[in-house]
Amino acid sequence: MAKEYSQIVEGIVKGVGGKENIQSATHCVTRLRFALKDETKVDKEELDKIDVVKGAFSANGQFQVVIGQGTVNKVYAEMVEATGIGTATKEETKSVAESNLNPLQRAVKALADIFIPILPAIVTAGLLLGINNILTGTGIFFEKKSLVQVYTQWSDFADIINLIANTAFTFLPALVGWSAVKRFGGNPLLGIILGLMLVHPSLLNAWDYPKAKAAGDIGMWNLFGLQIEKVGYQGQVLPILVASYVLAKIEVFLNKRVADSFQLLVVAPISLLITGFLAFIVIGPVTFTIGNWITSLFVGIFDMAPVIGGLLYGALYAPLVITGMHHTFLAVDFQLIGSIGSTFLWPILALSNIAQGASALAMMFLAKNDEKLRGLSLTSSISAFLGVTEPAMFGVNLRYRFPFYSAMIGSALGAVYIMLNAVTSPSIGVGGIPAIFSIFPNKWISFSVGMVIAIIVPFFLTFFLGKSKKYTLNSKKITRIEDHSV
CATH class of the missing domain: 3.30.1360.60 (Glucose permease domain IIB)
Structure with missing residues (x-):
């Protein structure tokens, strides 16, 4: 051995x-x-x-x-x-x-390092929201009524599930603060405090901000003539990202210059105090506005041209995974959820995973004479259907190329369909087939049709391309068989 x-x-x-x-x-x-x-x-x-x-x-x-x-x-x-x-x-x-890495790659990697550690909490919340969707969604079990409306004894049960599920999104800045400050070299516990500070109960809830602004009912701090809105940043990503960077850099700066015996009394209080004031005076208002611009941009594009938006994002998501750029869209998903209460991008991600699994499954039927490739194709397709695409993408589809391109086409067509039917998700859940439980229940049928498209198109496209091009497949290489017939 x-x-x-x-x-x-x-x-x-x-x-x-x-x-x-x-x-x-x-x-x-x-x-x-x-x-x-x-x-x-x-x-x-x-x-x-x-x-x-x-x-x-x-x-x-x-x-x-x-x-x-x-x-x-x-x-x-x-x-x-x-x-x-x-x-x-x-x-x-x-x-x-x-x-x-170049500067852009470093920025993308920084986002990945920040968001990947908190994904288990977000995905768990998404799954629990899926259970809540089943209990409270109308028309699933009874016409025009939800399960809890018919069986009222289940209403409090569903309410507790909703509370548990929403905690991760309500206190998202605390999760991001912990991960971001740690990534930038600071004390992650201070990042948690900073995140909780931005969603303190005494602040106006960010989701109520538009209504309060229209009514002229926003509380103010008066700092020596400077008026500062007392607004929280629930569900927002940019404010805590920038504030975490500032906090970490101030902390690192002070740790290098303050004697060890005084660090406990000086570093954390000064770091939080300075960052807190900057967060409410400058960082929060500016990044909140930028976040709204980003939301408006994506919503505008997909509202104006849902076919083009779905086609491009559905086709390009898998290539983005190869480069690592897909991590940047996690921040966009969080921003959309925090601003408009749902995301239309994440459901496309789920279809992309399913499409990669379908192509890998087709490869199992093409590789008749190679048990290793057949086994890898089968197991990796199941993994992709459950949301983990790495074995299918890198172990099978990219190796032979045409399955990967077939998956891109199927994902794009499925994405176009769900965009035309305005499929959205209130949260991020498990990608692949289980993603349906994280979709709003009134869009389950539309999303199911999108999944069928993302399975059938890549499967048959991969299968027929493999047959028509007369490929012989094995786990080490792919060889073209020349056609010498007259």
Whole structure:
């Protein structure tokens, strides 16, 4: 077995450009992660020849080789021993990889580092809101009535579920504050306090702001003649992102200049005090306005041309995943939910996941003579249908290209349909087929039709393309069979 891993390691190291090209390497649950000096030296064909390698791609400055759970740690240990590159933590490899990123890529990676840690809480909230949707949605079980309207004893049960589910969104600035301040090098506990400060009960709720403004009923602070609106930022992302950056930088600045014996008494109070005033005087009002502009921009585009908007976002979401740019749209989703109470972008994400799964499933039927590829295609398609597309995208579809393009087409057509039918979601949930429970119940039928489109079109397009082009498939490569018939 050791010899087998030795050969695998030799092939992987050769495929990534040799050990001289490796700056740092680590691994996660399924992948080897490399920070390379020059990614142009990577030989993907060499990597594809290795049996345990299920795919390889570059994202956020790291070149990642998908191997699989249980095997990746053994391969990594053998690689460290064989090459002498030394072990590295995920953070160390990320830090090295960041030096290879341009400013835009660094900004996208920063957003990913902030939002990914809080996704479990948001997805959980989305699932619970889905349960609440089932209980309170009209027309699901009874015509023009909800379950709790017919069986009133369930109303308080549904109300408690709604409260639990809404907590993550109500106190979203606290979650973002914790993650953002940590990412920017500050004390994450101060980030939580900063986030809670922006949604304090004594402030006007952000969702009531338009009505209060129209009525001229907004409370004010008078700071030596400067009038400041006493408004909270529930559901808003930009105010806490900018405020967290400021807080972290002030804290880091003070920690370097204040003696250790006085840091507890000086650093946190001054950091919060300065950031708090800036948040309510400058940061909050400016970023709140920018957030509304962003909301208006996306709403305007999709209202004016839903076909074009759905077509482009549905087709391009999967390529955005490859680049890591899809993380920027998490912030847009949160902004839409906080501003208008729902998002029309996230349902398209779910269709994109489903489409990738459908293409991978078609590959299982095409790869008749390769048990490894058949097994990988089946398991990765199931994973994609449940919202995790990485095995399908990088292990199957991107490797053979035409399944990936077929998935893009199916996702785009499904997105057009749900946009024409104004399908929206009150939250972010689990992508893939379970996403239907996070959709407003009155749009379940429309979303179901969109899912059918995202399954049928990629499946048959992938299948017929594979047949018509006379491809013979195996897990290491794809070969075109020439047609010599007259």
